[in-house]
Amino acid sequence: MTILGISGSLRRDSHNTRALRAAADYVGDGVALEVWDGLKAIPPYDEDDDAPTAPAAVVELRSAIAGADAVLFATPEYNASIPGQLKNALDWVSRPLATNELRNKPVAVIGASTGLFGAVWSQAELRKVLKTMGARVVEDGVSVTSAPSRFDDDGKLVDEELCVQLEAVLGRLVGETRTRVETGDQAVVAA
C-alpha cells in the first residue's frame, strides 16, 4: 500500500513537510509513505491550459495521486485558510470533477504551525475542499502547535502526545484504505 504525502508548504525547512516525513514512522508494516515534492511547479489553474494536454507538472500530480492508495496532506495556515498554491493544485486535480483522481480516495489532513493552534482552520478548510472533490476524508487530524519545538535534529517528532495522534490518524487512513479494497471497489492495493 502506498500513501502519497502532499505538503502545502513550499519552504525548504517547512514544518509541514517535516511532519509528513515524520509520519512515515507510523504508517505500519507493508505501507510506504512517499512525499511528493512537485507543488512549486504547478502553474496557475486555467481551464484553457487543461486541454488537449494538461501541463506536465499537473499530469505528474494527477498520476501520483492515481497511483497512490491514499493521500496524507500536511497544511500550514495562511490567513486562516489553505495556502494558495495547495488550493491551486487541488483545483487542477479536481477537473473533471465527476472523475477526478481524488474521488473516493481515502485522505487525511494534518497541519503544523509555529503558533498555538496548529493550522486547525486550514485543516478544516482543506477537509471541506477534499469532501467537495469526492474524497473519502478521515475526520481526525493532528495539530502540530509550536512546531519548531516538536522535532529533533533528525526530523523526528518528539512530542509523545502528537506521536499518538499521528499514529491514530494514519491507522484510520490505512484502515479506510483496506476497507475500500475489501468492499470490492476498483482500487488495487499491494500489501
Add this chain to the structure above:
Amino acid sequence: MSTTELSTLAPAGTWRLDPVHSTIGFEIAYLAGTFKGEFREVESTLEIADDGASLSGAAGVASVDVKDENLAAHLQSPDFFDAERHPELRFAAERIALDGETVSVDGEITIRGVTKPVTVTGTATPALSDPYGGERVGFALGATVDRTDFGIDWNLPLPTGGPALADEVTIVAELQFVKAD
C-alpha cells in the same frame, strides 16, 4: 379506519416492477425551492397473498439522475450516499395495510448502510388489464426521513443563517407492477 388485505385490490401472486414506467426518487428543500432527483436503476417485487403482502425494492445509488453530472458525482461521493461503499438504497416491508385505495406500508429502509423503520403511505391503483395482455397494479408512495439519521449530514450555512439543505427528505416512489404468474 378499517383496513383490508391487498388481495382485495389485486389478485394474489408475484408482481414484478415495470422499471420503465416506475420512478424512485427524492425531494428535499434546498435554498429557495424543492430539489428533486431520481434513481434510474430500480427494482422491486410485490408478493400478494390472500392474507397478507410484502414489498421489497432497491435503487442503485450510482444511477442517481440529476441535471448536472458534477452534482450527480457529489451525491454519489462519501459526502452523501457513498455509492462506492453503499451501492444500493433498499426497502423491505412485510405489512401493507389498505383502506379503500389508501395504503400504509410499515417497513425498513436502508440508506448508506443504515437501516431504520419507516412508514410509507400513499395511494394504490386497483389491478387492471393493460393493452399488452398483462395485469397491472400501481402505487404512489412517499415517506419522509431525516437524512442525518443515515449519516448524510452535508450542509452549507446560508449568509443570513440557517442551512442550505433541509435534514428532512421525502422518498417518493411511483411503482407499476405487472403480474408475473
